[in-house]
Amino acid sequence: MSRASRPGHSRPTAVIVIAPDESSAEIVIEGHRQVVSGLAPHETRRAALDVATGYAAHIGQPVLVDARDANGYWRLIATPDGVVQPAEPTAPAQPRPQPPVPGQVPAPQSQVKGKKSGRLLVVGGAIALVVLLLVGAGLAIPRILPGSSDAAEEGEADENAIPLEYPAPPGFEPVVELSEELAPDTQPAVSRDGSVVVYVDPEERLNLIDADGSRLWSVDLPFDAAAGLGAPRFVDYGGESTIVMETADTLWFWPESGGTATNVELPESGSARYAGDSVLVRDDDAAYLVIDGELEEIEAPGSSVPMLAADDRALTAVVSGPWNWISPGEEDPEVVHAERPSEAGEMEAVLTALREYVIVRWEPLQGDGSILAFHDREDGSVLGSAAIEEDALEDVSHLSAPIGLDLVVYGPVLFDPHSGETAVVPGFTPEISVGDQVFGELDGNRVALDTSGEPSEVPEDAETPRGLLGDRAVVVHDGHLYAIPPE
Template sequence: MSRASRPGQTRPTAVITIAPDERSAEIHIEGHRQVVTGQVPTDTRRAALDTATEYAARIGLPVLIDARDANGYWRLVATPDGVVQSAEHPEEEPPLPSRPGTDPADGRAGRGMVIIGAAAVALALVAGVGIASWHLLPGESTASTEDPDAPALGHPAPAGFADTVVFDHVLAPGSRPGVSRDGEQIAFVDPDERLNLLSADGTREWAADLPVDGAEIIGVPRFVLYDGDPAVVLETSGELLFWPVGGGAPDSVELGTESSPQYVGESVLVRSEDERHLASGGELVEVGIPEGGGAMLADGDRVLVAVAHGPWSWVDPAGAIEEVDPRRPDEAGEMLGVVTALREYVVVRWEALRGDGEYLAFHDSGTGEPVGGAGIAEGALEDAEHRSGPIGTETLAYGPAVVDPENGESTVVDGFEPTVAVGPRVYGELGGSTVAVGTDGEPTELDEGAQVPVGLLGEHAVVVHDEHLYAIPPR
């Protein structure tokens, strides 16, 4: 593949191929493939060019564009400041800028109007068939969840979702993406060792060079609160790196050799031998834990501390304590004990009001009110794992119990081991098979080869296969 360049400068090339029906386009940039879709041809072209200009802004260098459709072939240049113009007119090209530092968003602000107008002018410079169809119009995101001609996923989709692709991205080897709990954003590390933040429609909000080797990253990117603001955190053996969701340089918080970060709450709780810490202002801040209590999770600048039986407390670094007394559910007798705390809930075992067994309830951690629960057999929680993944926004699961926190509806699926809640379904293992379960209690077995979603991005499930992430629409 040829690359026009100035002496001593090699430029990356984006190859844009518009599908014959003009409803989708494939973009290949430096070995990375992305698919965009549009309701109309102009939307498809705009989305494809946006991908190239965003990449140019991210790397701080012009990007050559080989654009092709059923009518012809064009060569363009996208500059870091959002201008798209003909590659056949080098005298009009701006000087090559120096590579920016750590802010990949340079030149992105305010470029929306520039790219639309400049791209139309650039394409007008290249006389030939099909120019009108490349004309760009302002508008919203081009991602479409109802495109019958969307690219195929290439392997079975999980229950409830279609086997077509809204968009996809290449992941760094061995890595996985993280989806915000509200489903509004996704973060992932790409093969160029950049942390990427995308919105629910697949638009890249920013990308930042990792300040450490990608092999040092432990786990997935996580969405947390840091000093009261939303952030994306990456963990290494020696530090936590917090990027503001709004963009900017990361804040580093050093970890000790005995430090163990936990992410079951909205903020990071760091365990260090007998001490418990919050990350704040670039350092670890100790929180004193009342005697007899155990630190369960962190939310903002507070730590939830629970005892085996009785009320739990919220404690801050200044020593202020707010006690929360759980209200007994109508279906329950005496409290048997606190099981765990996950996200905004405390899970409590109660005696069954009538008959044998127990009642497992999810309580609001701030008020103590029960939001739902289910009757379970004694010993049903012996093998339950304390996972925050099955604690979703529409569905909650712990052990065999699955609960809708909005209306309190629940079911019990004996032997179910939940792993992640995605919308109204909880995915997990049952009798050696991977299944999806809703509050109706009917397990749906996943087809062989189908991947369990890592989260819900807008209305799209995110699945990972062969070091690619795919956003797929609901069925």
């Protein structure tokens, strides 16, 4: 192991970040992470510094400490004999610790002393910083860092209440509870169930953080961040939840649980589609599923077209008629016939397949317009339907983003999967479904609709959420992601 954090610098670096409630701290030394905890704030700080001095004793040389909390940023020196003192004022700034080797994702870290860390407020720049008590040679050195007063230790100060510097979207407070800096021109992704968020940091590392704000792992990208096409995505691959990133010629997969990354080369004219649970690859001549690190070609029956992938199967459909589930090497597809809605006549068209749904337009039994129905992709049953005007779907974009867990939307039609109820909002263009709201545009204005279709105005400078991390909205602004709590 190299003892230098960067070439030409003589000291390794320890980065210590104290949780907002000061009950736990994360320590990163040479890419290795550890979490400590204490019954009181001063115990947490002492435990964090003990890790730094212990490492200094192990390697037999001083360790530079980057100390961070909500009040400031300090640079300290931890010596092999247990003394911690301020670093020289002229000491050069240190980069963040080096991550593991490219392609290797560390397994999630176990918690030290059996206590899980609280939400870590990790803010790029100088927002989330560590409160530390300097301890050396067995004696308490006078506090030189703010934020460690008796009042703070007694919980009188709410250090989570860092204001968001621009308006919050409807339903959320303008308060930052978690923040991370992003690599330029990159976007984070939140898992559909809201349990984790993944993003690329300025050091071009892929990071996974859970709903509590705890970092599960971090790994070097095996390619330049600028080469990535779009945000990371969560897919099923190899029987488990996996993060995939796409470049012009390769798909890269990292298991959410931790492990070694794998990659699959794309055909020359191929591109990946993410309408379902897994990745569907298509080129000019064929369609493929990604199975065991290989592209397996699938044969769509008749004139049907592959629409989405789920595990090792693909769903194909024709313009009007049943759809098929097929697997590589299987000659006989599983045919699914759509159930006819009670208010509908003949099928007009299979519009698209997204997530758990196949969306079909039907003729009405009476009157003009159409019936739009959300069908279960597995058995064809009708989950929800609504009458729409004839031209209601003219400019609808077949995007997968608005297909949420709590509120599904296709064009102007909103569908609540829990109740089966639908609402139609003519002229609405959806962008993304987030919890029980869907964000988009109505009559030229940015709005958020609830399950009944009732709009709330989105403030002019508010960012559209990218998803929910737990119950907090993840928004992106000025190169940072922020998690903000509900009202």
